[in-house]
Amino acid sequence: MSDYELPPLPYDYDALEPHVSEQVLTWHHDTHHQGYVNGWNSAEETLQSNREDGDFASSSGAIRNVTHNGSGHILHSIFWNNMSPNGGGEPEGDLRERIEEDFGSYEAWEGEFRAAASAAGGWALLVYDSHSEQLRNVVVDKHDQGALWGSHPILALDVWEHSYYYDYGPDRGDFVDNFFEVVDWDDVAERYDEAVSLFE
Ligand SMILES: [Fe+2]
Incomplete structure (x- = not known):
């Protein structure tokens, strides 16, 4: 008997307004x-x-x-x-250094992630690729098309239309701008540390 359960949201349903209604x-x-x-x-x-x-x-x-x-x-x-009413800003510490090492700069990472988000039929992900031992952005269609085996998502952005259309209409870029206002970089950093530690 399989018993996966829906986890409660880590905040109230209105906590991310006005960025997510x-x-x-x-x-x-x-x-x-x-x-x-x-x-x-x-x-x-x-x-x-x-x-x-x-x-x-x-x-x-x-x-x-x-x-x-x-x-x-x-x-x-x-x-x-990955989202929090207290989110926003930019990553710091080890995660920041790793992003700069693997992408050249935070700005280069963000530009590439935004490109992934604009093209994806499902998700833009920042993953730790345990095979190549580096961070990567991944374009995912649906939920499982475009995966790279051995990769662990640490930042996930849902760009299915159900994620933004009611709030932003066809302007996905506006939604992505607002997502960056609520990204909880502490959570992303914890996931990065955990992913790396699995292969040390
Ligand atoms: Fe979704």
Whole structure:
């Protein structure tokens, strides 16, 4: 029995206003994120049932549902915690140094991340790539297309239309500007430290 659960938001639904509206956060968390949790549980149940029955006709679809819904659940959980009503500014400390080392400057990283966000069909991610031992920006379509194996997301920006259209219409760039006003760089730095420590 699979029992993934929707984690509560780490702040009130209206805490990120005016950058993300209470309405969008409510729909996004309670409906969309819940849907990915339900989809992951359902797919796991199908896989388990097929294993017991020895009938794998629907298993490949269920495996796809695991990566789609599972990645949706994982990335939304990171996304919520990457934001804070006290966020904004720029990264400091070890994370800042690593960004400058791997991208040349903070500005170069941000420019590249914004380009990823404008092109993605799902997410722009800043990841720690454990194979090459460096930070990278990644363009993700849906929730799981464009992944680089061995990479750990430390900053996730949801650019699905459900993330911004109600607040910003087609102006995704305006939404990205507002996302940077609420990025919790302390959370990103913690995720960076944790990702690096896994491979030391
Ligand atoms: Fe989303």
